[in-house]
Amino acid sequence: MAKNETFKTNNEFSEGSDSRKEKSTVGSTTDNKTFISALKSENTKKKGETEFGALSKLSREKLIEQARKFSKQYFIGDGEKFRLKTYDTHASFDLEPEDKPLVKDALQLGVQALSALQDIMYAQDKWSLLVIFQAMDAAGKDGAIKHVMSGINPQGCQVSSFKAPSNEDLDHDYLWRCQKHLPERGRIGIFNRSYYEEVLVVRVHEKILESQKLDKKLITKDIWDERFKDIRNFEKYLHRNGTIVIKFFLNLSKEEQKKRFIERIDNPDKNWKFSATDVNERAYWDDYMNAYEDMIRNTSTEDSPWYVIPADNKSYARIAIASAIIHTLDQLDFEYPKVSSEKIEELKVIKAALLAE
Numbered sequence: 001m002a003k004n005e006t007f008k009t010n011n012e013f014s015e016g017s018d019s020r021k022e023k024s025t026v027g028s029t030t031d032n033k034t035f036i037s038a039l040k041s042e043n044t045k046k047k048g049e050t051e052f053g054a055l056s057k058l059s060r061e062k063l064i065e066q067a068r069k070f071s072k073q074y075f076i077g078d079g080e081k082f083r084l085k086t087y088d089t090h091a092s093f094d095l096e097p098e099d100k101p102l103v104k105d106a107l108q109l110g111v112q113a114l115s116a117l118q119d120i121m122y123a124q125d126k127w128s129l130l131v132i133f134q135a136m137d138a139a140g141k142d143g144a145i146k147h148v149m150s151g152i153n154p155q156g157c158q159v160s161s162f163k164a165p166s167n168e169d170l171d172h173d174y175l176w177r178c179q180k181h182l183p184e185r186g187r188i189g190i191f192n193r194s195y196y197e198e199v200l201v202v203r204v205h206e207k208i209l210e211s212q213k214l215d216k217k218l219i220t221k222d223i224w225d226e227r228f229k230d231i232r233n234f235e236k237y238l239h240r241n242g243t244i245v246i247k248f249f250l251n252l253s254k255e256e257q258k259k260r261f262i263e264r265i266d267n268p269d270k271n272w273k274f275s276a277t278d279v280n281e282r283a284y285w286d287d288y289m290n291a292y293e294d295m296i297r298n299t300s301t302e303d304s305p306w307y308v309i310p311a312d313n314k315s316y317a318r319i320a321i322a323s324a325i326i327h328t329l330d331q332l333d334f335e336y337p338k339v340s341s342e343k344i345e346e347l348k349v350i351k352a353a354l355l356a357e
């Protein structure tokens with residue numbers, strides 16, 4: 001695929017390390033432009049109205065189809081040949097200034113589509129969706145979760161954040177603390193970090209392994225491959241039991257992270273978000289990127305894919321995330337539970353009695 005004109009490649013693993021720079025092979029101008037122009041034609045039909053519920057069935061199907069095409073460029077269903085450097089950290093819709101508001105509309109529409117699909121999922125009470133976010137600090141995990149999930153019925157969605165494990169957590173296997181937070185049927189569970197930290201931060205700082213109360217015999221030279229295998233099996237097990245797992249890596253450039261850290265220092269309202277530890281982790285940038293790449297290579301499957309989302313542009317990333325979730329939910333072929341003909345008769349009788357009051 002030709003290099004996408006609208007993508008400014010900015011995917012060095014570390015500033016100035018030209019050896020790892022390569023032209024992007026991901027993304028297509030057509031996919032991105034069609035997505036926004038489909039929305040534009042809807043928008044001109046109903047000026048100022050971008051409600052998913054207000055769209056005709058055909059328009060909804062078109063939107064879902066666009067979400068599928070748009071998110072497909074970031075989908076990794078088979079990690080075998082995955083190379084992180086071929087994925088951009090920066091992407092944009094390449095819009096004319098007057099079309100800029102369409103980005104906001106696109107996200108709003110995406111959020112409403114998500115909410116409509118989630119409503120059916122909740123009524124059906126069969127499937128659950130686990131959405132995992134992993135990224136370097138300041139990549140925008142919190143903002144993406146907040147915006148993309150903003151239209152969802154809070155009863156149908158639960159967010160769990162995983163920081164360094166507690167003493168109680170360390171008394172168990174590493175999946176234990178995450179298993180406790182898996183979504184119930186009919187719900188979306190969001191993991192802000194997850195068991196994947198066990199092959200990321202723990203791999204970058206191997207000393208952490210020593211605090212995991214594991215016998216020396218269990219810390220083999222193959223420990224990372226063993227963990228990948230355990231995670232793949234775990235996700236397969238979840239899939240077989242009705243929990244769909246999708247994973248997002250928010251792919252941020254080192255340069256953009258620096259910009260966001262400086263912003264957190266300069267803006268008093270953002271000071272609380274700044275931690276000196278985050279800056280220390282920057283020193284291990286290349287190690288983290290290698291760990292991410294190996295993780296994606298080893299844990300991407302058709303059933304539980306990774307999406308590698310360009311994260312330097314926050315609005316773009318959020319639309320890409322919403323699109324991938326819409327596509328995933330749509331694949332489940334949801335429909336509201338059908339009630340029996342006896343039940344319909346019963347409802348008619350009750351309605352007549354209510355009207356006669």
Ligand code: ATP
Pocket residue numbers: 137138142161162163164165192193194197198201202208273275
């Ligand atoms: P934010 O910085 O936006 O508040 P965050 O997810 O970075 O969100 P922090 O409290 O800064 O939250 O960081 C959590 C830290 O916990 C991360 O550095 C992460 O690598 C670490 N962590 C998570 N899981 C594990 C684990 N299993 N073992 C060791 N460290 C972990």
Ligand code: MG
Pocket residue numbers: 137275278
């Ligand atoms: Mg942090």
